[in-house]
Amino acid sequence: xxxxxxxxxxxxxxxxxxxxxxxxxxxxxxxxxxxxxxxxxxxxxxxxxxxxxxxxxxxxxxxxxxxxxxxxxxxxxxxxxxxxxxxxxxxxxxxxxxxxxxxxxxxxxxxxxxxxxxxxxxxxxxxxxxxxxxxxxxxxxxxxxxxxxxxxxxxxxxxxxxxxxxxxxxxxxxxxxxxxxxxxxxxxxxxxxxxxxxxxxxxxxxxxxxxxxxxxxxxxxxxxxxxxxxxxxxxxxxxxxxxxxxxxxxxxxxxxxxxxxxxxxxxxxxxxxxxxxxxxxxxxxxxxxxxxxxxxxxxxxxxxxxxxxxxxxxxxxxxxxxxxxxxxxxxxxxxxxxxxxxxxxxxxxxxxxxxxxxxxxxxxxxxxxxxxxxxxxxxxxxxxxxxxxxxxxxxxxxxxxxxxxxxxxxxxxxxxxxxxxxxxxxxxxxxxxxxxxxxxxxxxxxxxxxxxxxxxxxxxxxxxxxxxxxxxxxxxxxxxxxxxxxxxxxxxxxxxxxxxxxxxxxxxxxxxxxxx
Amino acid sequence: xxxxxxxxxxxxxxxxxxxxxxxxxxxxxxxxxxxxxxxxxxxxxxxxxxxxxxxxxxxxxxxxxxxxxxxxxxxxxxxxxxxxxxxxxxxxxxxxxxxxxxxxxxxxxxxxxxxxxxx
Numbered sequence: 001x002x003x004x005x006x007x008x009x010x011x012x013x014x015x016x017x018x019x020x021x022x023x024x025x026x027x028x029x030x031x032x033x034x035x036x037x038x039x040x041x042x043x044x045x046x047x048x049x050x051x052x053x054x055x056x057x058x059x060x061x062x063x064x065x066x067x068x069x070x071x072x073x074x075x076x077x078x079x080x081x082x083x084x085x086x087x088x089x090x091x092x093x094x095x096x097x098x099x100x101x102x103x104x105x106x107x108x109x110x111x112x113x114x115x116x117x118x119x120x121x122x123x124x125x126x127x128x129x130x131x132x133x134x135x136x137x138x139x140x141x142x143x144x145x146x147x148x149x150x151x152x153x154x155x156x157x158x159x160x161x162x163x164x165x166x167x168x169x170x171x172x173x174x175x176x177x178x179x180x181x182x183x184x185x186x187x188x189x190x191x192x193x194x195x196x197x198x199x200x201x202x203x204x205x206x207x208x209x210x211x212x213x214x215x216x217x218x219x220x221x222x223x224x225x226x227x228x229x230x231x232x233x234x235x236x237x238x239x240x241x242x243x244x245x246x247x248x249x250x251x252x253x254x255x256x257x258x259x260x261x262x263x264x265x266x267x268x269x270x271x272x273x274x275x276x277x278x279x280x281x282x283x284x285x286x287x288x289x290x291x292x293x294x295x296x297x298x299x300x301x302x303x304x305x306x307x308x309x310x311x312x313x314x315x316x317x318x319x320x321x322x323x324x325x326x327x328x329x330x331x332x333x334x335x336x337x338x339x340x341x342x343x344x345x346x347x348x349x350x351x352x353x354x355x356x357x358x359x360x361x362x363x364x365x366x367x368x369x370x371x372x373x374x375x376x377x378x379x380x381x382x383x384x385x386x387x388x389x390x391x392x393x394x395x396x397x398x399x400x401x402x403x404x405x406x407x408x409x410x411x412x413x414x415x416x417x418x419x420x421x422x423x424x425x426x427x428x429x430x431x432x433x434x435x436x437x438x439x440x441x442x443x444x445x446x447x448x449x450x451x452x453x454x455x456x457x458x459x460x461x462x463x464x465x466x467x468x469x470x471x472x473x474x475x476x477x478x479x480x481x482x483x484x485x486x487x488x489x490x491x492x493x494x495x496x497x498x499x500x501x502x503x504x505x506x507x508x509x510x511x512x513x514x515x516x
Numbered sequence: 517x518x519x520x521x522x523x524x525x526x527x528x529x530x531x532x533x534x535x536x537x538x539x540x541x542x543x544x545x546x547x548x549x550x551x552x553x554x555x556x557x558x559x560x561x562x563x564x565x566x567x568x569x570x571x572x573x574x575x576x577x578x579x580x581x582x583x584x585x586x587x588x589x590x591x592x593x594x595x596x597x598x599x600x601x602x603x604x605x606x607x608x609x610x611x612x613x614x615x616x617x618x619x620x621x622x623x624x625x626x627x628x629x630x631x632x633x634x635x
Contacts, residue, residue, distance in 0.1 A: 010600060012607035031621050038628035 016074040019067065019081045022060040022089055023156075026149040029056030033142030042135070046112075049141035050104045056145065057100065061093045071515050073158055077221055080158035080292070083511030087361050088155045088288040092281045095368045096148045098486045099277035102376045103140055107480035109386065111136040113271045113379065114180045122185035140177060144277065147173040151281050155288020158296075158515075159220040160210040160246075163289055167206060167253070170285060171199050174278060178270040183386030191269025198252070198262045206249025212242030213297075222297035223516050230300045243298055243305060250293065253286035256346060257316040260339045264327075267335035272387060275331065276375030279338045280368040287345055287360055295352060296514050302352050309350045313442055316343030317449040325456045330378055330389045333456065334371070337415055340453055341367050347446050348430035351437035357512035359429035362505055366414070366426035366497050373490020374411040376483050380404055381474050388474035391460065396469025401476040405464045407491050412461055414494045416454040422497035429505065579631045583623070590619050 017024065029052055036048050070081045106112040116137050117130035150170025157163035179192030214220060216238035217228035229239055252259040267275045294305060320340030327333040345367075348359040381388050381397065381404070388394070398405035414423035427450065431443045497504060556563045564576070597604065597612050626632065 009605070010603040012604065031618065034621050034625050038625045 013076045015076075019070060019072075019074040020079060021063045022067070022093070023149055023152045025056055025060040025063060026145050026152065029053065029059075030142045030145035030149060032056075033145060037139060037142065045138045046104075046106070046136065049138045050100070053100050053141045053145060054097065057093050057097045057148070061090060061097075064089045064093065071513070073515055078159055078162045079153070079156050080296075080515045081156065082515035083513050084288060084292065084357060084361060085156040087508060087511035088284055088364070089152050091361075091365055091368060092148060092151050092284050095281045095284065095372055096144065096151075096277070098369070098372045098376075098489060099273060099281065100141070100144060101482045101486040102273035102276060102372070102379065103144060105273070105379065105479055105482045108379060108382065108477050108483070109182060110134075111182065113182055113273055114140050115182045115185060118176075118180050122189065127185075137180075140180060140274075143173040143177055147177070147277075148281065151285035154285040155292060157289070157292075158222055160213065160222070160225075160297075161220045163293075164203075164207060164210060166285075167203065167249075167289075170282065171203070171253075174274075174282065175199060177274045178266060178278075180274070181269070181271040184269070187269040188271065189269075191266045194262055194269075195266045202249050202252035202259070205245045205252070209242045209245030209247070209249060212238045212245065214242075216242060222292065225297040226299055226516070229298065239301070240304065243301060244308075246293060247290075247305065247308075250286060250290045251312060254283055254290065254342050254345075255339050256312050256342050257319040257339065258312075260316070260319070260342075263339055264323075264332045264335040267338070268329060268331045268389075272331065272375050272379045275335075276372040279334070279375065280372050283338070283342065283345075284364045284368060287349070287364060291349055291357055291360055292514065294349065295357065296516060299352070306350055306352070309346060310439065310442055313343050313346035313350060314445045316340070316346060317446055318343075321449040321453040321456075324453060325459075327456075328391050330391055330394065330460070331375075333391070333460070334374060334378070337453065337457075338371065340449060341371075341415070343449070344427060344430055344446060347434040347439065347442050350439055350442065351433040353433065353437055354509075354512045355436055356433040357514070358505070358508040359426075359433040361511060362429050362501075362508040363426040365504060365508070366422035366494075369490050369493035369497075370411045370414040370422060373487050373494065374408060374415075376486045376490065377404055377408045377411070379483065380476050380479055382477050383472075383474040391463060393470065393474050394460070395463050395467045395473065397473075397476070398465035400469060404476050407487055409461045409464065410491060410494060412457040414498070416457040417450050418454075420495075420498045422494045422501070425498055425501040425505070576634060579626065583626060583631075586619060586622065590616070 032052055033049055036045060036052065040048050064086055067081065067086055070086065071083070073080050103113070111131075111134065114137060115127075116135040117127055118137065120127040120130060147170050150166050150168070150173070153166030154163060154170055155166075157166050175192055175196040178195050179189045181188035210220070213225055216234045217225040219225065219228070228234055248259065252262075255263040267279060270278065294302075298305060317340055320336050320338075320343055324333050324336035324340060327336060341363075345360055345363050348356045348363065350356075351359075378389065379387060381394065383393070398409070410421065414421035417423040417427040427446075431446055434443050434446070558564065593615065594612070597608055601608060
C-alpha cells in the first residue's frame with residue numbers, strides 16, 4: 001500500500017489529561033450512572049445514583065482546587081485552563097451539588113419530583129399503571145452529570161467548535177430534564193418542547209456565526225480570530241455578521257432581552273429542582289462563554305459590540321424588572337427576576353476590563369446560591385395538587401412557617417440588593433466595574449431597575465408576613481436532609497458573601513485573567 | 517454557459533429520467549388491483565395494525581432506527597481509523613477503545629432496559 005506509506009506517522013495530539021480531569025471525572029461518573037441504570041436493581045438505584053453523583057461532583061471539585069493557579073491552553077489549543085475557567089468550574093460544581101441535593105429529595109412527593117414514565121401520554125392508562133405500581137425513574141442523575149460536563153466545557157472552550165460541542169452537550173440533557181415533572185406533566189412537556197425548539201434555533205444562529213467567523217479568520221481558535229480582526233485584512237462583513245450571530249446564540253442561553261421569551265415558560269414548566277439548576281449553572285456557563293468570546297476573540301471589536309451590549313443590558317434590566325412586577329406566579333416571578341439579573345451581569349460584561357471579568361464571576365456566585373435556595377423553597381410549599389406557586393397561596397406563610405418564609409425573604413432581599421446580603425455586594429461590584437469603564441447611563445438604569453425590582457421582592461415579603469393566611473392554603477412540607485442542607489447552604493453563602501465578601505471577591509479578582 | 521453547463525445538463529438528464537420512468541411505468545405496467553396493493557408499505561412485511569379511526573399506535577422501529585444511527589456514526593469513525601491504524605499507533609487504539617466503550621455503555625443501557633424486546 002503506497003498511500004499508507006506516504007502517510008507515514010501522524011503526530012499524535014498531546015492531551016493533558018490531568019488538566020481536564022474535572023470534566024473527565026464528571027463524564028466518567030455520568031457513564032457509570034448509565035451502567036447503574038442498566039444493571040442495579042430498581043430498588044437500589046436511587047441511593048446508588050445519589051451517592052455516586054455527589055461523590056463524583058466532590059471529586060471533580062477537589063481536582064479543580066488542585067488545578068488552582070493553572071494558566072495555559074491544553075488539548076492542542078481546544079481548552080483553556082485559566083482563572084475564569086477554574087472559578088466557573090468550581091462554581092458550577094458547587095451549584096450542581098446543591099441542585100443534585102434538591103433533585104434527590106423524595107420526602108416531599110412520593111417518588112420524588114420526577115415522573116416514572118416520561119414517555120407515557122399524560123393522563124393515559126399507561127401513565128396511571130406506572131404511577132400505581134410506584135415505579136420511579138432515576139435517569140435524571142446521569143443526565144444532570146452530562147449537563148454539568150457540558151457546562152464545564154462551554155466556558156473553557158478555546159476554539160469555537162469545541163464551544164459549540166459544549167453548548168450542545170449542556171443543552172440536550174436539559175431539554176429532556178425539563179419534561180420530566182411528575183405533576184403538571186403537560187406544562188412540563190410544553191416547557192421541554194419550547195426549550196428544545198428555541199434552543200435548536202439559537203444553536204443554528206451560533207453555528208452560522210461560527211461559520212462566518214471561520215470564513216473571516218480561517219481558524220476556529222479564539223486567539224487567531226483576535227489577531228485576524230486586529231490586522232483588518234479580511235472582509236469586515238463576515239466579521240461583524242459572525243460576531244452578531246454568535247452573540248445572539250450566547251445571549252439566548254443566558255436569557256437576555258430580546259432573546260428571553262422562553263425563560264418564564266420553561267422555568268415555570270420544568271420540575272423546580274431542574275429550574276434551580278438551569279437558572280444558576282447554565283447562566284454561569286453561558287456568561288463564561290460570552291465573556292471569553294468577547295474578551296479573547298473580539299477584544300479589538302470592543303467599540304463595535306459595546307453599543308449593542310449597552311442596549312441589550314438596559315433592555316434586559318428594564319424588561320425583566322417591569323414584567324416581574326406583574327407576575328402572580330412565584331416561579332414565573334423568579335424567572336423574570338433571573339432575566340433582570342442577567343441584565344445586571346451584562347453591565348459588568350460591557351466594561352471589558354479585568355475588573356469587569358472579576359465582577360461577572362463574583363455576581364454569578366452571589367446570584368447562584370440565592371437562586372438555587374429560593375427554588376428549593378418553592379418545592380416545599382405544597383397543596384394536594386403539588387407545588388402551590390400562585391402568589392395568593394403564599395399569603396400568611398410567615399405566620400405558619402417562619403423559618404421557611406424567613407429564608408425565602410432573605411433570598412428575596414439578596415435579589416433586591418439590600419446591604420448585608422450577597423446581592424448588595426454583587427450589585428456593587430458590577431456597577432463599580434461598569435462605572436469604571438464609563439458606562440454611567442447603564443448604571444443609572446441599573447439602579448432604577450433595582451428599585452423597581454425591589455418593589456416586587458418586598459411585595460412578596462409583605463404577602464408572606466403581613467396578610468392573613470388563606471383557610472385552605474398550602475402547607476409547608478418538612479423536607480428530608482437533602483433539601484434542608486441545600487437551603488441552609490444557600491442561606492449561609494448569601495449571608496457570608498454579604499457580610500465578608502472579601503475572600504471570594506479576592507479570589508474572583510485573581511481569577512480574572514484569560515489565557516490567550 | 518461555461519463551467520455551469522454540466523450542472524444544467526445533469527439537471528436536464530435527471531428531469532428527463534424522472535419523467536420517462538413515470539410515464540413509461542404508467543403505459544407498460546400491468547394494472548391488477550388487490551388488497552396488498554392498497555396496504556401501507558412497510559418494507560415487505562405485514563403492516564403494523566392501526567387503531568380504527570386513527571389514534572396512537574406504537575412505532576416499534578424507532579428504537580432500532582436510533583440504534584442504527586448510533587452504530588452508523590461509530591462506523592464513520594472506525595473506517596478512517598482502520599485505514600490510518602499504522603500511522604496513529606497505540607494512541608489511536610486507546611482513543612478508539614474509549615470511544616467504542618462509550619458507545620457500548622449506551623447499547624448496554626438499551627439492552628438491559630428492554631429496548632431490544634419487540635413486544
